[in-house]
Amino acid sequence: MLVALGLLALAGAALAQGSAAGTAEVIAQRRAGLKRMGQHMEAMKPVVETGGEVKSLEPRIDDMITWFRGLPALFPPGSDTGDTKALPAIWQDFGKFEATDQALLGQLAKMKQAAAEDDKVGFATMYKALGPQYCGTCHRPFRAR
Numbered sequence: 001m002l003v004a005l006g007l008l009a010l011a012g013a014a015l016a017q018g019s020a021a022g023t024a025e026v027i028a029q030r031r032a033g034l035k036r037m038g039q040h041m042e043a044m045k046p047v048v049e050t051g052g053e054v055k056s057l058e059p060r061i062d063d064m065i066t067w068f069r070g071l072p073a074l075f076p077p078g079s080d081t082g083d084t085k086a087l088p089a090i091w092q093d094f095g096k097f098e099a100t101d102q103a104l105l106g107q108l109a110k111m112k113q114a115a116a117e118d119d120k121v122g123f124a125t126m127y128k129a130l131g132p133q134y135c136g137t138c139h140r141p142f143r144a145r
């Protein structure tokens with residue numbers, strides 16, 4: 001009887017450990033992806049500032065669109081603990097979190113259009129709004145400083 005209980009406790013500990021490892025993995029995955037999104041922003045900056053052609057930026061926008069479509073799935077409940085700056089506010093209002101992501105996706109769709117047409121002025125205007133408005137609108141309430 002005691003042996004059986006001991007085994008059960010061991011199995012429980014193994015399960016708990018398994019889910020902690022899964023959480024660490026999803027946190028590492030989303031942080032790596034967000035870092036890549038930051039790199040896209042950095043890479044586009046000099047092009048926009050020098051009035052360069054923006055058509056070549058379309059693949060970066062495409063990667064951002066694909067990645068941000070998958071963002072909500074990288075924030076499963078319980079992934080606010082560990083090596084992360086995600087705030088519990090995300091899961092208190094996940095609908096708002098997703099809507100904020102959708103707003104960014106709407107702006108990215110317009111930027112893709114401008115890039116495809118090599119509309120430098122239109123692209124630059126939207127690029128400048130992207131960080132403070134669309135990234136920042138999510139970071140302010142949902143990411144710890």
Ligand code: HEC
Nearest residue numbers: 031034035037038041084085086100101104135138142143
């Ligand atoms: C819907 C919400 C949301 C949107 C939109 C969003 N972010 Fe974030 N971002 C987060 C959260 C939450 C974190 C913290 C993630 C963590 O630490 O687990 C974060 C973290 C980051 C990080 C730090 C990654 C690291 O740990 O090194 C970068 C860089 C970043 N975001 C860039 C961007 C850029 C650029 C945009 C806009 C193009 C953007 N984010 C839009 C929610 C968002």
